[in-house]
Amino acid sequence: MNTLISHFAKATLLGTVVLAAASAQAGSLDLNLGPDAVQFEAAGTITHGVALGGGILHSDYREDATLYHAQLLGVQRNLQRDVGIGARWTQFDTDYGNGGGLGLGGYGYVYLPQAPAVSLGGYGFYTPSVVTSGDLDDGYEVGVRARYAFTPNVDGYVGLRQAAADFDNRHGNRTLDRGAQVGVRLSF
Incomplete structure (x- = not known):
């Protein structure tokens, strides 16, 4: 029963973020694929310079791992740069x-x-141990990308990603996803 409630809570969180992003003034949808993983993200500007977003990453890199996230970022995009900084809640649902x-x-x-x-x-x-729950001690997701704007509303990209977590159990530190990715981002 707890597993069912946990999955319902994650689906509700992700659904709320996607609906907020879809109803926002401007937003984006992002899908990327790797050899062992698929990731979907949605984001929307809720007011000038502030974006709400969320996503899900599922990976079979070594074992089964699904990471859900919701984030609130201060953002700036112009002809020279595209930058966002802020907070992210990440929920780890893994075999570890x-x-x-x-x-x-x-x-x-x-x-x-x-x-x-x-x-x-x-x-x-990066999620430090001071603000975690469950088996999670700390975790992170990092990546690099090269993007190309095919049109003003469509970017394609290639990149590398690594996601890992340290668990407070017998499994300890585990890499949950690592590898190349190719993706597309639609802006509206």
């Missing part, structure tokens, strides 16, 4: 352990002056 926590991080991309459709950058979020 379950738990969640509040972390900090962000993303940053710079547009190349000689090729304005190309941007390079990455992202990172």
